[in-house]
Amino acid sequence: MQPQLSDLVSNASCMDDYDPNAMSVTQARHFIQQFLTPVSETETVTLKNSLGRVLAVPVTSGLNVPGHNNSAMDGFAFRHAEAGKPLKVIGTAFAGKPFNAEIPADCCIRIMTGAVVPADADTVVMQEHTSTKSESVTIERVPALGANIRLAGEDIAIGQTVLARGHRLQAADMGLLASLGIGEIEVYRTLKVAFFSTGDELVDPGKSLQPGQIYNSNRYSLWGMLHALGAIVSDLGNVADDPVILEKTLLAAAAEHDVVITSGGVSVGEADFMKQLLAKHGQVLFWKINMKPGRPLAYGKIGNAHYFGLPGNPVATMVTFYQFVQDALKDLMGANRMAAISFAVECVNAIKKAPGRTEFQRGILFKEEEHWKVKTTGEQGSGILSSMSQANCFIVLNEKTGALQAGTLVEVQPFHGVC
């Protein structure tokens, strides 16, 4: 049974007494995970609209793929037992145009790649291993019995489960479903996510800055990250640090969305105020997580909506999104969890770090003399957003790790793979 957040929130005062540095990244992830019940409503979409959607049902194949034994080569289909003699070529099988007659003794057919191998033949020889003289062909290099034939069902057999429920559909899956003749598919409904940025200092691009103002970058990075996940995104804009407006915006957003995300307003000075607001209307816990960047993080429920309060510093917003919110949203979408891909590579520069916190430094993976290596992007402050743009990976340094010398192996999480 799911634990009740209310039990934990009613203990919020003990959370306050709790050593703020004691919540590890792993603990926070597990904590959040317990409260995530996936959406249950489903809808049917066409294959072309299925990219990034989450399967609500497992897919089993109604077909053998390939549907028939077919040739893997351009060559000749023959009976292996007759390989020693010249064979008369009595016809041709093309892909999509089978050879439908019998093959008499000491005969064979020409066959193209993908063409059905007639039941009378048991082997295909590639053209390059034969010599032809008038209407006969001699097999110069006899292949093994059954060679060069792709067997019916060797990719997928009838009744086989090809995709599990909870699988997030990628381009290859769209092709796979098409190869099974499936044109429509049942998926979970899309998650509705609202977000807004808090801060009196924020101005949108296109407007001029007054003294002390800054451009709102989180609005755009959050928009991008949420769209990449395939959520229906409501951008509620910049909300001033005004209790009345914040309260109104938060409640309206929570009433109509599965998830509400805010950036800013959860650090020490402002947290008390947000805490009061959220305590009045919801069940929200504020944490200091022993990570860098991204220490302050709030998670909880406002009505039925999940709430994530991310720190305002632009790198911290992105790191907390990728390390906590992204998996949570995938869980809510009904997607099966997959651990982020990570591996160890040599870091070519020294790394500054004190033990005690998990750090997500920004790194650049590069190839040198056939070996992948990583270097940091340089200055690692949580306001240095250019580091996220330059980087192609996080360098994940665990709590115990201290300063590292150049040449040490470090764990990296690449931002992009092949697909």
Ligand code: AMP
């Ligand atoms: P806060 O978490 O509200 O205390 O903000 C921490 C830092 O991040 C401050 O320097 C803010 O000016 C900055 N900041 C907050 N929100 C944004 C935003 N949406 N875009 C860019 N910087 C922000």
Ligand code: MG
């Ligand atoms: Mg602020």
